Amino acid sequence: MDNTGYFEAIFEPGLLREINEFGTLKHFKEGDIIMDYGKYIHMMPMVINGTLKVLKKDETGKEILLYYLSSNESCSMAYSCCLEAKKSEVKAIAEEDVDLIAIPHTKLDEWLCKYPGWKNYIMRSFNLRFLELLKSIESIAFHKLDDRLIAYLKEKQRLSGSSVIRASHYLIADELATSRVVISRLLKQLENDGKIVLYRNEIKLLNDFDMC
Amino acid sequence: MDNTGYFEAIFEPGLLREINEFGTLKHFKEGDIIMDYGKYIHMMPMVINGTLKVLKKDETGKEILLYYLSSNESCSMAYSCCLEAKKSEVKAIAEEDVDLIAIPHTKLDEWLCKYPGWKNYIMRSFNLRFLELLKSIESIAFHKLDDRLIAYLKEKQRLSGSSVIRASHYLIADELATSRVVISRLLKQLENDGKIVLYRNEIKLLNDFDMC
DNA sequence: CTGGGATGGTTACAAATGTTACAATAGCGT
């Protein structure tokens, strides 16, 4: 492990040792499925490097993006699930290449009392996940698609650090739970307004885009 | 306290004693605001009797119903918030008269390690809250208003145990984050289909309604 | 009993989103 600076700052030495001993370092390539619907959850992921996205689908298979997880974050939904050996309600996919440490469920519980640093980390994670879900609900319930699309592009820009978004209209439509034609239409509108430029599988955000 | 049977079954005697000692029994009348946006949270509610609803609003003040909390449930969003002295992102209103025990934030943390029964209760609560939020997202993202309205009425029926829903069209519109005219329209459609009967401030669900 | 607010019915219309269909083109593997 190399990028554990953040964790070293907030975790006790003993906890770091145990994470090294009992955690499993895993690597996923872009597009890999890290967790799937209906699978049993027996570990909690702590993201070291990269970004993964968490999705939810309805009965018909239509999916919607819930939120992203990136460096130093972890999915506390997995936590509360695997304490009760539940099946997953969500799917997680590597947005970019991802390194994560998988913590076995037996240790989750044990460390909670043993290491205050762990407890704080977990509680902060719960809180962050709730806030993300609330943000997601706010976006879906109160904002029109054009606003949601703009927010989506900004989030992609933030996560990748680049103003060039690599994604097909089809993928975007999926993650916003709408249809491709609708996204193409809105993107074309943004292009006509001089906010973005469209290429095949690429969207370049112009300076004007920030003002959206 | 009278209706503590559920808690007596899952909590340790010592924990029950401490809840008695440090918890504050509070009563709210229907419509009372239990928690409001932007207020600091310094206690976690455990519902003893009655039902409360949890709402979220957008910038313009429009609100949407997130979920209900009823007997024996507690709001773990409050938990994770008050450990970090955060302001509330949500509002809670008594749907019916509510008795709850307010646990001060200092004890939340302490009991977590001291009483496994408490830890399990809290973790199950986290999990339930996540599932409720996911259900909420699924409903908003994937279902049309008519389906959401039907689900809303069924939930009200389940919670009140009665097939007569007391609510104005205006209130329903608010909680589903739409307008009164739209709800009136959909309700009238349901009435024409022989699923419900409309009265002033009342909606009677007929037998056929179950088949929706 | 009465005026005014709350509630609900209804219409007409606007805006947003979904759907279907079809064409054009880029890029990929053989």
Place this chain on the structure above:
DNA sequence: ACGCTATTGTAACATTTGTAACCATCCCAG
């Protein structure tokens, strides 16, 4: 080069939802 598939553009249309306006009725407070 060729054919295939994925991607994007676009038009036409349907459906869903939002908005504004107006009226009728109910009910409570004074």
